[in-house]
Amino acid sequence: MIVVHPQDPSTAMLRSIYEELPDVKLFDSYLQREEIISAIAAAPKDEPIFLLGHGCPSGLLDMRHGLVIDEGDADLLKDRPNLVCIWCYASTYGYNHGLAGFFSGMFISEPVEALMCGVSVTDYEIECCASDFALRLGKLLRAGKTVREAAQEMMDPKWIVSDLTRYNYSRLEYNECAEGTSVEEAILNAPLLTEEEEADFWGPDELCHEALEDFMWDVQRIDREKGWDEQGRRYCGELSLESIGKDFRKVDFEEYRESCTDERLDDFVNGTGEGFSVEDVRALMYGFTFTDFYSGYSETSFFDNDWWAGRLMETDNEFSPQEELIARAILSTGDGRTPETAFAVIDAYQEYQLISMLMPEHTPLLKRQSLLEGGIDCLEFEDNPYGVERMYFDVHRRFEVGYFNDRNDPEPDLSEE
Known part of the structure; x- marks a missing residue:
């Protein structure tokens, strides 16, 4: 398994996807780009390749240096059913280049992203959702699920418990969907849980607790309710x-x-x-x-x-x-x-x-x-x-x-x- 996950504290939770999997070849820096390209080029078509972190429609970013996987590398990623691309707008990258595999779309993992995407959510929910996603996917892969099987499980509408999960999960994509309705359509139409059901979902879930223990212990988030107006935005002087x-x-x-x-x-x-x-x-x-x-x-x-x-x-x-x-x-x-x-x-x-x-x-x-x-x-x-x-x-x-x-x-x- 080849994993490209550039070092960045804000995407540390994604380590849960691959940390306990066997035979992982990890690359965590743009400075290893030549090695990364060589490893992908030499890999069998069925070898899992995981590209994780920050990104844009043009590719995967190493925030210290630039694009570690860019559009010129797309041909190396074609015809690889075990390709996993988790970064913002990875699905656009995959669509533009005709790639198979499991992709995320825009994935809200920061408060400013929620604001820009029009999703009303607390900082706690954002941290919990991102960590839970990574832990859940990692657990499925450790259980022996193929990338396709894990992707279909992750895209199941049963995980929709809030506007945030609806936004993030409706933008997940695998190159094939179940017959009948599309995964995106099923998720967008899924009913939200009641407040009591949502509390039960987030409360006893061992993955959620593990996520909070591993990734939130050192995160001191701001209570934005103080000093913010009804729109969730703080007054900022006379700017316009x-x-x-x-x-x-x-x-x-x-x-x-x-x-x-x-x-x-x-x-x-x-x-x-x-x-x-x-x-x-x-x-x-x-x-x-x-x-x-x-x-x-x-x-x-x-x-x-x-x-x-x-x-x-x-x-x-x-x-x-x-x-x-x-x-x-x-x-x-x-x-x-x-x-x-x-x-x-x-x-x-x-x-x-x-x-x-x-x-x-x-x-x-x-x-x-x-x-x-x-x-x-x-x-x-x-x-x-x-x-x-x-x-x-x-x-x-x-x-x-x-x-x-x-x-x-x-x-x-x-x-x-």
């Missing part, structure tokens, strides 16, 4: 689409190489934001990408609205001035209308957060997401009252630096003494 200006200046990251000093960052994090201009925050945020903390710590940063929401939990404030300054710093880098004028962000979470800040009343639903040449992320939306069809974000710096370094530096401690 009209905040996007014509006068912007593209980011030269080298310009800010020495700009993020510990003292200045401490003033920003523990102060009120007073005295900081948009240019000051540009210098801090883009300079932050040259620090060890940026490359060694991936869960969040001081330029993540979720981090600020957590800070505000102990106050009566619903919004921090720093969040608006961060957004305006991003808006100062482009207009988001073309790949050439994309907004410069330091991580993907800033893309979703900026969209919800600019269009807070009816944040458009995400229709498609594509990674273009040069680390440009294109987000296309369903029809929306704002008339916005797509936005472009430059996330190349995240790919350029990656997430991990050899020293495994901890997150900086900038807590007030």
Whole structure:
């Protein structure tokens, strides 16, 4: 069995799919790409190949470097019935290239994804659903099920217990469906459980408890109900689409190489934001990408609205001035209308957060997401009252630096003494 699962804390739960299976050849880095391609090319057509992690319609991503499996590799994956591709929009990749196997579509595993996909759900449910999916699939494979048998079991409508599971599971796909109704149609028409039945489902289920024990013990999620409005979105100052200006200046990251000093960052994090201009925050945020903390710590940063929401939990404030300054710093880098004028962000979470800040009343639903040449992320939306069809974000710096370094530096401690 060949497994390609690039290292990333946010997809660690997927290890449960293959960890206890025999004869696993694991590849976890883009730096092994030549070995990966050689191994797949030499593998018999019936050998299981598992491609897991983050991705887009163009392929499987190593968030530290770029596409580890791209469209040019599709021919190597053809006629492989034991192919498993679990990443966002893997089914689009499979459809575009005529691949057989088991695929996920858009799979909500983060709160910002739920927001963009219009699914009302708690952080607990998201963590539980993703972990349960991986544990359940792994258990089926360890029991001797073939990929096809495991896929059909995973796509059974009996697992639909909420809007979240309906969304994720209706987008699972195998190259063949049962006769009669399609799997997607059966799942979309499946009745939801009552609140009592849902509590019974999540409560005693040993897989769920195992998932929580293994993957949630170190995850401190934010109670988003405090400081969020009825739409589930926090008030974010006076920002709107009209905040996007014509006068912007593209980011030269080298310009800010020495700009993020510990003292200045401490003033920003523990102060009120007073005295900081948009240019000051540009210098801090883009300079932050040259620090060890940026490359060694991936869960969040001081330029993540979720981090600020957590800070505000102990106050009566619903919004921090720093969040608006961060957004305006991003808006100062482009207009988001073309790949050439994309907004410069330091991580993907800033893309979703900026969209919800600019269009807070009816944040458009995400229709498609594509990674273009040069680390440009294109987000296309369903029809929306704002008339916005797509936005472009430059996330190349995240790919350029990656997430991990050899020293495994901890997150900086900038807590007030």
